[in-house]
Amino acid sequence: MYNKTLGALEEFVLLLILVMDKEVYSVTLAEEYHSQAGKSISLPAMHTVLRQLEKKGYVESAVGGASSVRGGRSKRIYSLTTLGYQIIKEVHQERNRLWKLAPNFTG
């Protein structure tokens, strides 16, 4: 059974992974986060989040290509698992449901 509690950052990152069409790894994710959320996040922090998500089973990773910039080192590419997709979808749906019940403020 999966752990239903999902942090705001974790949720955001999952969404990013869903949305991004580039290769998803720490560097690109951190960049995307910066451009989407306006805030910056350090590499290690992003790396930690990804690891947590992987431990929870929401993402999976595979070893990806190397490049000369990386000194010939390979990178770790992340992608959503079915579970991961389900959970953000669920969260999203729950939010929507509540919003629908909220009073209609203009503006």
Added chain:
Amino acid sequence: MHQPPRWITAFVQWYASEHYRDEVIGDMLEAYDQRATHQGISKANWRYFLDALRYFRPYVIFGEENHSQNTITFSTSMKSIVSLSFRKFKKQPGYSLLNLVGLAMGLGCSYLLFLYVAQETSFDRFEGHENVYRLGTTYKIGGNIDHFSNAPRPVGPTLSRDFSHILSQTRVAGVNGLYTHQAYFEYDQRQVTSNQVFYVDSTFFDVFPYQLKAGSSPTPLHQPKSIVLSETLATRIFGNANAVGKTLELDGTTRLNVTGIFTQPDFHTHLPIEAVTSWDIGAREGENEQWAGWHVYTYLKFDQPQTKEAFKGTYEIMSSKYMKGAMERIEAEMDPILQPISSIHLNSSLQWEAYPNSQWQNVYIFILIGSFLLLTALINYINLATARSGLRAKEIGIKKVMGSTRKELLVSIMLESILTVLVAAAVGLVLIVSILSPFNELANVNFNLLDLFSITNLVVYLGITILIGLLAGSYPAIQLSGLSGAKILRGSFQTSNRGVLLRKALVVTQFLVSIALIAGTTVVMRQINFVESQDLGFDKNNLMVIELPAQENTSGIESFARGLSSHSGVASAALSRSVPGIELNLSFFSIPDADGNYYQQGVEFMEVDPHFMDVTSMKVTQGRNFITGSEKDRNASVLLNETAAQQYGWEGEALGKKIGWGTDSLGNRILFEVIGVVKDFHIGSFHSAIQPIAIFNTFRTPSHLLVRLQGSDIRSSIDHIATQWQEYDSQNPLQYTFLDQNYQKMYEAEQNIFTLLKVISLITLLLSGFGLLGLVAFSLQVRKREISIRRVLGSSPLQVNTLLGKEYLSMLSIAFIAGSSISFYFLQGWLDNFHYRISLQGWEFALALLLVLLLVATLLFLVTRKTINQNPGHVLRSE
């Protein structure tokens, strides 16, 4: 492409685990490149540095065992082993700590003991020591045989001169009497005492390779009135100034020139020296030519190692040429004792040794104990580790099911074992650092931190530790990794009968040694008490012994002594040339036999004044004491102790007999009439029987002043005497000791052994307890179901306890029988060293057994309680 600072990359490379290293550094490099391009090098460097710091997290450092990938591999990297070990330790902190402490104790203690052994066996092993020997002499006079560690003065130089294969020799003697090597120096109003002052031949440094410091004369002892000091002594006297060329005063009488300084030698020696003077300082008229008596320590340096037989030949040539006359005069046979210099420290205990030596038996014992401790710790570790193997087995089972290869398992078990042992070794080091100073006192050595942590020693220590780790790990490794994974998980963990038997045997051995040691401690304690409560034949309490500097005549010191007696704190005072408790001088006397013919005897003698008997509370049982002022008594009277009277066949009729000592100018014997017999008193320690002693009143000048103090305020009495002394002799400080303290020192060796035994007994007992714990824990685990079934069937906890306990009873009986026999044998041998001793009674061994029994019972009770009282239903169900 931009390159970030190498050292940061290196740092990350170092701490990051294999698993994360590449992706982390790769990511960092990419980000760096981007930042460098867009934000500039310095910003990029800074960010790079911050990344490196932030990545420093446990999961990166220790890595992870699995990652959600296609294959599950178990990392055998050190990082994962470490984190696994941590977790295991936390899971069973009690047992783990116990194991660790036991191992640490074993490792640390045996390290210390082996260091001791290494030092003790390395005495006098300087370069060329194989050719250096000490020459002692055996005297055979009238049926008495004495072995002296020294030789008559002319022997050394004669041998060196006459024989070309003897390259060099040196004679050494204490500066204030052969046996007394204490003196004080005065320079610039400052007074410094040293206990290691000798006068030596100018060839001293040819035989003993001390390094002379720059500035020293190349031939420092060739000039008369010269002295060579050790670096430390020189600093004590002269401070930081260069000492060479300066003059100091020896014992307030002689001015000496400092001609050299030698550095601390890199070898330990049986003859530690702080200062050596030229030969003329100690040479007294006539003594240098005496071929018998007036001995000095003599060291010979040959061109190659010698055999005793070969040297005997050489010695005989010399003795027949020069020594016949002397030997005839004293009616003695004199034979050489040739000792290789490196063997002296552990083997030699002849008469008149400059310093008390050790014995090789001590080293042997230490080796035994050290090995035993090590072995014990090792066995306990394995025991305890395999006892907890339930947990271990599951872990291995899972690993195997997950696909770990046998090789990986072996490696991981080994590594874990080595890690644990290394940690224990570190803890062990901490332990011994904390007990270093008491150990130094006990074992009579001087280890400091430098010795403990010297590179060579540490390397050996680590090497042995790793070896032990491998050994300890091999047993569980081979056992467990070979079993089928599924089988382990299902729970049928094999227990080999051979293994259990071995472990039982080892625990029995531990208890055996415990019993032996406890019994030994008890016996040593009894003997020490016995010796201390013995009647010495005189009263050694509150007896102050003052060392007198050289006197011109006696009148001055005599009036001083009389003056002292007027003080209320002083009961009486006496002058003498002998002090009880110090080895007496030996000389040769002529004793008349039943027919009136005289034969020679070596006899120990004392020279005292008439007040001596009173001051020491010795008893004159027949006849009378010396009378003050009597010329006859001074020149022609002697007292004998009871043993002497007995030995010469004069029991009851000694009074009036005349013994001869020396000859007068006409060649006639000088005779002394026996005027009294003194009750036997113990001069030396209780190791040897009382010898015949002759007491004279002949001295010209005394060397000691004995003062019997009384009353409750000893301190003020001492102060009073000190003040009086100042007035009497402002030049020399008051030098005194107390007789009971001197006697204490004689038994220092035994006291130390006693304390050592106590400590070792305790440690062994503890380790045995650990050992038993391991065994019990293991068997409990195996027999969990059996116990539960018994409980279900109606046994009470007590009955189950008894059942389990009975097993250990048989083990204990074996331990008791073997342990008592062994210790009985050794203790009897040790007691034989004492002429006056207790006899072994049975209860020492019974006591030991009782103590061990108590320990076992308590342990068993505590440990099995939990298992026995557990709800049997739970146990049976959980299987």
